[in-house]
Amino acid sequence: MAMLPQEVIRRKRDGAELNAGEIATFIHGIGNGSIGDAQIAAFAMAVRLNGMMPAETVAMTLAMRDSGTVLAWPGVGRPVADKHSTGGVGDNVSLMLAPIAAACGLAVPMISGRGLGHTGGTLDKLQSIPGYDVTPDADRLRRCVETVGAAIIGQTSALAPADGRLYAVRDITATVDSVPLITASILSKKLAAGLGSLVLDVKLGNGAFMTSQAEAETLARSLVDVGNGAGLPTRARITDMNEPLADCVGNAREIEHALSFLKGEKAGTRIEAVVLAFAADMLVASGAVAEPQSALQASREALQDGRALDRFARMVHALGAPADFVEKSSAYLAPAPERHAVKANRSGYIVDYRTREIGLLLIELGGGRTRVEDSIDHRVGLTGLLPVGTRVEAGMPLATVHAASPLAAERAADALLTLVGIGEEAPAEGPVLVAEVT
Incomplete structure (x- = not known):
C-alpha cells in the first residue's frame, strides 16, 4: 500500500x-x-x-529531475556547461557570465529562478526587457543554444516541475535556507538541463542565506558531493556577500548594469573579479581550456573585444526582445517615476552594509514578492551604491532611490541611511573570492 x-x-x-x-x-x-x-x-x-542524510538528498534531487523532461543536446557540438548562484543582493553575474562563456565556445542552457526571500531573481531581471520569453518552447530554446551559445530561461512546465512548486512555497514559508532543499532545488534543474559540467557560486555573508563560512562550506560541499553523486561533474566557489555585489539593486536597474559591464565600464570591480573567475572555471570544468590562467585570459578577451556583448544582444533577440535592445536600451527599460538622492549624514568611510535588509528594502519598494502571486515593479531599485571602504563626506550621495511614488522614495531613502555604516577608519579589505570546493 x-x-x-x-x-x-x-x-x-x-x-x-x-x-x-x-x-x-x-x-x-x-x-x-x-x-x-x-x-x-x-x-x-x-x-x-x-x-536530510546525503542519500536522501541525492534521492530527492533525482526525483525532482525526473518529475519532468530531461534535455539532451546531441547537435550542439560544444561543451554544455552552466553556473548557478545561491543568491545575493545585486548579484546579476549570470547576465554577463552566460554570454562570456558562449563567446568562449561553450553552450550554456541556464535554467534560472525568480526572486527568493531577500535575493533578486535572474528571471525577474530579464523580464524587465520587453518581449523576452523566459519560458520558450523546446524548439526555440534549442535554436537559441545552438546558434547563440546561451539561453537564460526559467523552469518551463516540462523541466523539474516538482521543484518549481516546491521553490515557490519555500519562498513564503521561511524554509529557503535549508541545505538539502537548496541542494536539490539547484541540482535538479541543472541535471534536467542536460549539462556536462557545473560550477556553483555559494554566497557567504550578511546578504546571503549562509552567513558564516562554516555554513557556506557545508552547503558547497553538499552541492559538490550530491552533484557528483548524481553523475554531474561539479565544483564550487564561496564568494563574499557582505555588501551588494553590483553597484545597484533592482530588476531593470541591474539589466542596465549588465549592459555597462559588457561594454567594459565596470573594470576593476568586485563583480568583474567574480564574473571572470567563474567564466574561467566553466571553461576548465568543461574541458574546453586546460589551464586556469589561459581560461581567465580567454574570458577577459571575450569581454574586452565585444564578443560577449554581441552574444547578449543575440540571445535576448532570439528569445523575443527587440533586435535593437542593446543599442537603444534606455528607450526600452522603463524608468521609475521618482528618483531621490540619498546623502551621507556624516563624513567618514563606508565600513559595512546591512545587505539582507537592502534586499528587503527592494521588496518594500515593489521590486520583489511577499506572496507567490505578487506582481513586481521592474522599474524600482537603488543605483550608485558605493563599495565598502569608500571615503564619503557629509552631504555626498550614497545612492539614488528609484521609486513609484514620492512617499515611497522618501521612506526608502530614510531606511537606506540606517543600512549603510559610516566610520572614522577605513575597514580592512576582504577577498570577494573566499574559497574553492572541488
Whole structure:
C-alpha cells in the first residue's frame, strides 16, 4: 500500500531517514499536483528543522529531475556547461557570465529562478526587457543554444516541475535556507538541463542565506558531493556577500548594469573579479581550456573585444526582445517615476552594509514578492551604491532611490541611511573570492 503524504511528513517531522521510494512518491505527488501547498509547506519545514542524510538528498534531487523532461543536446557540438548562484543582493553575474562563456565556445542552457526571500531573481531581471520569453518552447530554446551559445530561461512546465512548486512555497514559508532543499532545488534543474559540467557560486555573508563560512562550506560541499553523486561533474566557489555585489539593486536597474559591464565600464570591480573567475572555471570544468590562467585570459578577451556583448544582444533577440535592445536600451527599460538622492549624514568611510535588509528594502519598494502571486515593479531599485571602504563626506550621495511614488522614495531613502555604516577608519579589505570546493 502506498504511503500517505502525511505519513511521509510525519516521519520526517519526527527525524526519520526517508527511503528513496518514499521520497520519489512524495516528489511525484508534488509534480502531478496530487499533493497540496499545505503539505508541501509542512514537508519543507520538516526538512528545514531535521535535515536530510546525503542519500536522501541525492534521492530527492533525482526525483525532482525526473518529475519532468530531461534535455539532451546531441547537435550542439560544444561543451554544455552552466553556473548557478545561491543568491545575493545585486548579484546579476549570470547576465554577463552566460554570454562570456558562449563567446568562449561553450553552450550554456541556464535554467534560472525568480526572486527568493531577500535575493533578486535572474528571471525577474530579464523580464524587465520587453518581449523576452523566459519560458520558450523546446524548439526555440534549442535554436537559441545552438546558434547563440546561451539561453537564460526559467523552469518551463516540462523541466523539474516538482521543484518549481516546491521553490515557490519555500519562498513564503521561511524554509529557503535549508541545505538539502537548496541542494536539490539547484541540482535538479541543472541535471534536467542536460549539462556536462557545473560550477556553483555559494554566497557567504550578511546578504546571503549562509552567513558564516562554516555554513557556506557545508552547503558547497553538499552541492559538490550530491552533484557528483548524481553523475554531474561539479565544483564550487564561496564568494563574499557582505555588501551588494553590483553597484545597484533592482530588476531593470541591474539589466542596465549588465549592459555597462559588457561594454567594459565596470573594470576593476568586485563583480568583474567574480564574473571572470567563474567564466574561467566553466571553461576548465568543461574541458574546453586546460589551464586556469589561459581560461581567465580567454574570458577577459571575450569581454574586452565585444564578443560577449554581441552574444547578449543575440540571445535576448532570439528569445523575443527587440533586435535593437542593446543599442537603444534606455528607450526600452522603463524608468521609475521618482528618483531621490540619498546623502551621507556624516563624513567618514563606508565600513559595512546591512545587505539582507537592502534586499528587503527592494521588496518594500515593489521590486520583489511577499506572496507567490505578487506582481513586481521592474522599474524600482537603488543605483550608485558605493563599495565598502569608500571615503564619503557629509552631504555626498550614497545612492539614488528609484521609486513609484514620492512617499515611497522618501521612506526608502530614510531606511537606506540606517543600512549603510559610516566610520572614522577605513575597514580592512576582504577577498570577494573566499574559497574553492572541488
